[in-house]
Amino acid sequence: MDAGVSAALMPVPSDREFPAVPSSATPSSISRDLINQLRVLEDIKSAISGLQAKITVAFDLAQRAEQAEAGVPASERGKGVGAQVAPARRESPNRGSRLLGLARALVTEMPHTMAAVDAGLLNEWRATLLAKETACLSDEDRAAVDEELAPDTGTFEGAGDKAIVAAAKAAAYRRDPRSVTQRAARAANERTVSLRPAPDTMTILTALLPVAQGVAAYAALTRAADSARSRPGGEQRGRGQVMADTLVERITGSSAGYSGIDLQLVMTDRTLLDNDSEPARLTGYGVVPAQWARDLVFTTKAHGDPDGDFHIWLRRLYTAPGTGELIAEDSRSRFFPQGMRRIIEVRDNLCRTPYCDAPIRHIDHVVPWRRGGSTSLDNGAGLCEACNHTKENPGWSSKTEPARNDTDSVHTLEVRTPTGHSYRSQAPPLPGHLRVTAGGT
Template sequence: MSNECRERVAPSPAEPVAADPVEGYEESLVSRLRALEDLKSAVAADQARTALALDIARRRAEAAAGMPADQRGRGVGAEIALARRESPHRGSRLLGLARTLVIDMPHTLAALECGVLDEWRATLIVRETICPSAEDRRAVDAELAADPRDLEGVGTREVRNRAQRIDVRPDLGAAVDRALKAAPERHVSCRPAPDTMAYLTTLLPAAEAISAYSALSRDADTQTNAGGNRGLGRGQLMADALVERVTGAPAGSVRVDVQSIMTDRTLLQGDSEPAYLPGYGYVPAQYARNLLRDGSGSHRGPGETSADARDAQSPAGAQHPEGKAGHTHDQAAQAWLRRLYTAPDTGRLVAMDSRARLFPPGLRRLIAARDATCRTPYCDAPIRQFDHIVPWRLTGSTNADGGQGLCESCNYVEEALGWSSRPLPGARHAVERRTPTGHSYVSEAPPLPGTSPPRRTTRPVHSVTDFIIHRAAA
């Protein structure tokens, strides 16, 4: 936190936090918390109106310019996301929330504005009442939130339950049809968790999800009842069974292509500098060395290591002392690791140029390792497409400095009217993205092992606390 930020959040001299507080001081703090919460809700309501106003203004301007109807408003969600320091996916959802609240659910918007609902509860109501028509949404809104007092003191789960009960009533129509349409949205995702763990999440139809969970649960109970649980808990047994059924390999072994970026000091000299796994993030040095040695990392105890991993005899990658990371194939652990070299002065991954219009596979792999995730600020989505920062028709070259990894949605936004990007000079790869309103946002590639993040220059910090009365009424 910068000194300026610390000054902004420091207690006011007129409001002591120690020694001898005046009578009624604690009550005033509670009142202030409530006032701040009400302010947050009012700001969220105003943001919804502002977001919809931006969308309407942009669509009108593009209609006047002769743009086809199906292309109008493209990129507005991304602009909202950048302004609110959110991912583009979240920005699109916020725009949809704003449109529904302001146009179809005025009672819910009013409850948000007066502080009875916060933004998350308002989002739940909108999400759980995706009715087939605007008239039905207004009917749900009137029944659920016409009197804000009915929502006072109601918890998040009960808000969701009330919305669901109204939404699935027969007189509101197409709940079953919506369930059928939702089935194609099933998917699997993976996101990092602390301590070199990760969340593997799947969205499935309810019956299929319950069936899969029940099968894993029965398997764990069977092992426990037969005395074959090896001292493992029920959750551990279920997780291991899931991995074995999906991969066909014993839990604890790695049979995939893994890129591990680390310095030669970490690999060969026992240095403690963390390594980097693209698609996950930084991991402890010893974990990375264990991954090279037996393909299991450091999650499993002595009785949990897979048979394949126990057969490994020597550290993988030891035959490449000159590399930044090993590139080898340990037949037992089935762990592949690739050498990636960095320039000693800047820490950048070594790049290669190409005259081709499309990025060659090797260059795509290098850019993906450098960028880790989509390069749009606040977007952590996986890289799906490789984009020329400045259009290829203007430069005629394809190289690492001129390329960036983007998710599919952000790459489409780049093609919208008024959007532009340009590379910036510096020790690390940086891209400036400019929106149709003239606002600019900069993203830098994350630092790789062996490099340190550059020092930031101080800049003004604007805070909503400037608009808050510090001494709340008791």
């Protein structure tokens, strides 16, 4: 390793511990050296990303060879590889699959882009942009576009993300305009609506729509806002606020937005009845302030709307003293009863696969029912659809871990992959209880 890299890998001291510099050193030379170190570190990061891509492809080939020896049909080989890459890189299974796809593209179809990553000319994100914009092309056309752009020659030196995307799109269209057009036509099948948390008890509701529908929806909200603000009486809300309120009212049928909807707000009895400051948890969002939760429960009028009444159902969830673990129950049925499913959803909150934050779609057995697993809270786990399918692949197994002591009985899973690596997942803490999340090996 050369001297520049060695210097870059040294820990950065705090201001109070900053080492003395030679009297001949000037502030400008120190600043120059620090920037040089940043560049060296960035080059190392890119080179590591390239090495990870090559290792990922090698792992994919090794897994397919092992599966072939085990008699797995050709159409089934390679399943679950991305899900194994994910925890090794501390990423979600969805992200792991995308990293696997990127690695395949760079190593097998885009040698110039791969060389640019190795040389530090492109980082992993910008290589992803190039791979994404050429994904609709055949292997031959993709390689031709890669050669035309020649990222390893410094083509994109100083170029931003938008410039890289524009260059890749133009080159792809010149090479095969038909496939690019077909890709645009198929994109309508990917329309969807998603929700993700935002700070201060806000959320970001996103709709991916065909351009005509998206523009029409936005125009309708704009007209509604302009009409409301032009009425006599002085509308106090801003234009954006009116648009947001109109969207909620038209979708839910209520200006409050939650009439007739089961929000599953989980809080302690002290928070609800005794003005305790322990935060609550809103399913699908996360932690919310105690006062906000009380206001939601005890407010029966929404935004001054006389028809804004909504109903409150209180469900009591009993936990083991001192641990926060929901008290278990068992069932002889193969399928989880509705009440038990609700408890598991409250306990797990999100998919229990390590590093996966996807919403729960399936409540399934940790130890499969066909292998003697019981239909109980302890043997149930909330999973997203993709993770539930992945765990059924050969070589995957899960089990619950017994409590380590009387004060640490939080529900814990151990997920074992076909390579023998294991990863532990603890249920998130319920309001009023603090837990330490387990990692993996």
